Amino acid sequence: MEEVLKKLFDAVLEGDFEDVKTNLQAALDAKLDPIVILNDGMIAAMREVGCRFEEGEYYVPEMLIAARAMQSGMAILKPHLQQTDRKSSGKVVIGTVKGDLHDIGKNLVALMLEGAGFEIIDLGVDVPAEEFVKVATNVKPDIIAMSALLTTTMSSMKTTLDALTAAGLRNNIKVIVGGAPVTEAYAQQIEADGFSTDASRAVNMAKSLLGV
Ligand code: B12
Numbered sequence: 001m002e003e004v005l006k007k008l009f010d011a012v013l014e015g016d017f018e019d020v021k022t023n024l025q026a027a028l029d030a031k032l033d034p035i036v037i038l039n040d041g042m043i044a045a046m047r048e049v050g051c052r053f054e055e056g057e058y059y060v061p062e063m064l065i066a067a068r069a070m071q072s073g074m075a076i077l078k079p080h081l082q083q084t085d086r087k088s089s090g091k092v093v094i095g096t097v098k099g100d101l102h103d104i105g106k107n108l109v110a111l112m113l114e115g116a117g118f119e120i121i122d123l124g125v126d127v128p129a130e131e132f133v134k135v136a137t138n139v140k141p142d143i144i145a146m147s148a149l150l151t152t153t154m155s156s157m158k159t160t161l162d163a164l165t166a167a168g169l170r171n172n173i174k175v176i177v178g179g180a181p182v183t184e185a186y187a188q189q190i191e192a193d194g195f196s197t198d199a200s201r202a203v204n205m206a207k208s209l210l211g212v
Pocket residue numbers: 043046047049050051053054060061063064067099100101102103104105106108109145146147148149150151152176177178179180181195196197198199200202
């Protein structure tokens with residue numbers, strides 16, 4: 001790995017925002033691909049934070065500090081991830097499902113979709129099925145995107161899909177799902193229209209679902 005990416009990785013892992021800022025800028029100055037910076041420097045570090053948490057080496061405060069450093073880095077990277085194409089590709093309602101407060105992955109998916117010309121309505125975290133239904137009824141999105149990071153909250157995706165069907169909205173809206181514990185098999189089981197393991201693939205999937 002490039003030295004500067006290793007430094008960025010360590011800075012996110014330690015939650016050191018000043019170091020995140022310095023190394024992120026250095027990586028951009030070195031003309032590294034922003035997607036590579038994001039994936040190899042920053043997301044990889046969050047994965048390592050998760051491993052350390054699992055091993056009892058990190059606790060919730062360390063996870064939170066790393067998450068804050070990650071979010072601040074994302075804000076710096078944002079303009080570099082966005083394309084200039086401003087033509088609307090479609091309307092997306094996105095949220096992290098009920099009971100779940102993880103929003104970094106959801107924010108990244110929103111950011112990349114926005115960069116690809118989608119209009120984003122972000123409902124935030126801990127979004128109950130009724131809220132997805134209410135907003136979908138009002139704004140008539142092309143896509144609903146749901147994120148879940150806990151095995152215990154994945155079932156809220158199914159609850160939301162069922163609620164959309166019951167409200168008669170399911171035929172007109174594509175539903176895509178993702179988040180660390182979500183798999184292709186699970187997405188198929190709950191009859192979502194799409195699943196992806198990362199934000200870049202989510203963009204391609206969303207475009208192909210809408211044929212844009
Ligand atoms: C940071 C973090 C936190 C932070 C979250 C801060 C925030 N603002 O998000 C805080 C400290 C709040 C937190 C709390 C908790 N956490 Co936590 N957390 C993490 C950690 C370390 C990183 C998550 C992350 O941001 N990853 C980086 C992003 C970029 O990746 P991502 O979310 O997977 O998203 C990518 C893809 O999945 C995909 N994607 C995501 N969403 C979507 C949606 C769509 C539509 C699509 C197409 C794609 C897609 O694209 C994204 C970009 O590439 C993970 C470890 C891990 N391996 O995931 C644990 C982890 C998820 N947490 C865990 C746990 C247990 C908890 C707590 C229960 C801890 C506790 N005892 O309190 C609480 C639960 C709080 C709650 N109710 O939600 C466990 C979950 C275990 C499980 N099997 O369910 C994990 C896996 C850690 C572990 N290894 O044990 N956590």
